[in-house]
Amino acid sequence: MISYGRQFVDQTDIDAVVEALKGDWLTQGPKVEEFEIALKDKFGANHCCVVANGTAALHLTGLALGWRPGDIVITSPITFLSTANSIIYSGAIPDFVDIDSTTYTIDPNKLEEKIKTYNAQSKNVKAVIGVDYAGHPCDWEALKTIGEKYELQLINDNCHALGARFLGDTQYAAKYADAVTQSYHPVKHITTGEGGSILTNNGKIDQKVRLLRSHGITKDLKDMGGRNGSWYYEMHEVGFNYRISDFQCVLGTSQLKKLDNFVEKRREIAQSYDAAFGMDERFIIPPVSEKVDHAYHLYPLQLKFDKVGVNKNDFFESMKSVGINLQVHYIPVHLQPYYMKRFGFKPGDFPIAEEFYANEISIPIFPQLKSSEIEFVIAQIYDNLN
Numbered sequence: 001m002i003s004y005g006r007q008f009v010d011q012t013d014i015d016a017v018v019e020a021l022k023g024d025w026l027t028q029g030p031k032v033e034e035f036e037i038a039l040k041d042k043f044g045a046n047h048c049c050v051v052a053n054g055t056a057a058l059h060l061t062g063l064a065l066g067w068r069p070g071d072i073v074i075t076s077p078i079t080f081l082s083t084a085n086s087i088i089y090s091g092a093i094p095d096f097v098d099i100d101s102t103t104y105t106i107d108p109n110k111l112e113e114k115i116k117t118y119n120a121q122s123k124n125v126k127a128v129i130g131v132d133y134a135g136h137p138c139d140w141e142a143l144k145t146i147g148e149k150y151e152l153q154l155i156n157d158n159c160h161a162l163g164a165r166f167l168g169d170t171q172y173a174a175k176y177a178d179a180v181t182q183s184y185h186p187v188k189h190i191t192t193g194e195g196g197s198i199l200t201n202n203g204k205i206d207q208k209v210r211l212l213r214s215h216g217i218t219k220d221l222k223d224m225g226g227r228n229g230s231w232y233y234e235m236h237e238v239g240f241n242y243r244i245s246d247f248q249c250v251l252g253t254s255q256l257k258k259l260d261n262f263v264e265k266r267r268e269i270a271q272s273y274d275a276a277f278g279m280d281e282r283f284i285i286p287p288v289s290e291k292v293d294h295a296y297h298l299y300p301l302q303l304k305f306d307k308v309g310v311n312k313n314d315f316f317e318s319m320k321s322v323g324i325n326l327q328v329h330y331i332p333v334h335l336q337p338y339y340m341k342r343f344g345f346k347p348g349d350f351p352i353a354e355e356f357y358a359n360e361i362s363i364p365i366f367p368q369l370k371s372s373e374i375e376f377v378i379a380q381i382y383d384n385l386n
């Protein structure tokens with residue numbers, strides 16, 4: 001079965017993890033900080049705190065930014081559930097702004113309209129989580145301008161876009177957003193099994209997420225009333241166990257060295273798909289804004305199912321029967337029963353996202369995909385259209 005995504009773990013990764021397993025520290029050892037330093041260097045952030053997964057990174061970010069019950073936080077409906085769920089964790093209220101049909105990321109013009117609508121009702125928007133969907137960065141220039149104008153916090157859910165460039169810069173994320181979250185789940189660009197991080201240039205945010213990562217415990221003398229002995233620690237607020245282990249971090253450090261090659265490989269595959277589908281008007285290949293270089297975590301192909309002789313479900317099943325496991329990214333979050341029931345969203349609220357969902361299929365893209373497999377995927381998509 002060829003799946004839409006797959007990790008690449010080689011012998012150097014395995015050797016590094018085995019070495020770590022033989023060491024003194026399985027968790028809370030020196031490999032955690034080594035991975036943090038490697039991430040800071042790679043993504044150009046002053047601070048990095050690695051955590052158990054990308055969802056934990058989003059959760060702690062919201063808490064560190066001081067989200068309170070009733071605060072309004074906006075994101076894109078075309079994202080994984082945990083982006084929006086992380087808003088609910090802190091008691092804040094999630095809202096959405098439709099995507100731009102030429103980037104598949106949050107539409108800055110519609111965002112500004114929504115903020116103005118809230119302001120007209122004497123309500124303020126606390127924060128915006130931009131999602132660099134599929135590996136295509138949001139228009140961070142526009143988001144930054146809006147963020148400054150309306151005094152919003154900006155978060156980059158960067159899980160898809162490791163290695164992408166905005167205005168030529170691979171280190172864009174922490175420059176524009178107050179906090180950046182990543183995930184190292186096996187389908188993402190690099191993996192630690194489960195894992196994630198918060199990258200930021202803001203020392204206060206970093207300090208807060210570090211504290212909350214491990215139960216809210218501090219041993220730092222300047223944060224405590226005094227010290228009664230070397231065993232002593234204090235807790236000033238309730239935190240979690242969102243730590244990641246040393247052997248996972250070793251895997252992450254080893255994987256990070258391969259990121260540039262991984263992204264290069266993904267871009268080559270995307271080029272083959274662009275060539276195969278770009279000239280046929282039944283398809284829309286993923287557009288790329290001139291401001292960005294795409295990192296292709298996904299290859300979201302739109303197929304105009306109303307113009308072909310097959311519906312999406314049948315197409316999925318026939319592709320599966322020849323060994324190709326497609327996916328869809330994503331069911332718009334506002335259409336989930338929980339979101340409709342609790343927050344009153346309904347079909348039609350975000351029409352561009354909904355139409356995108358109707359058309360979108362994620363076709364296989366991962367570094368180890370062979371050229372024969374790429375040809376097979378292309379041939380099967382055409383064969384199964386009618």
Ligand SMILES: *Cc1c(COP(=O)(O)O)cnc(C)c1O
Nearest residue numbers: 053054055080082159183184185
């Ligand atoms: C994967 C992902 C997450 C969550 O990361 P986990 O490590 O699976 O918790 C959040 N947002 C986006 C956009 C993702 O792709």
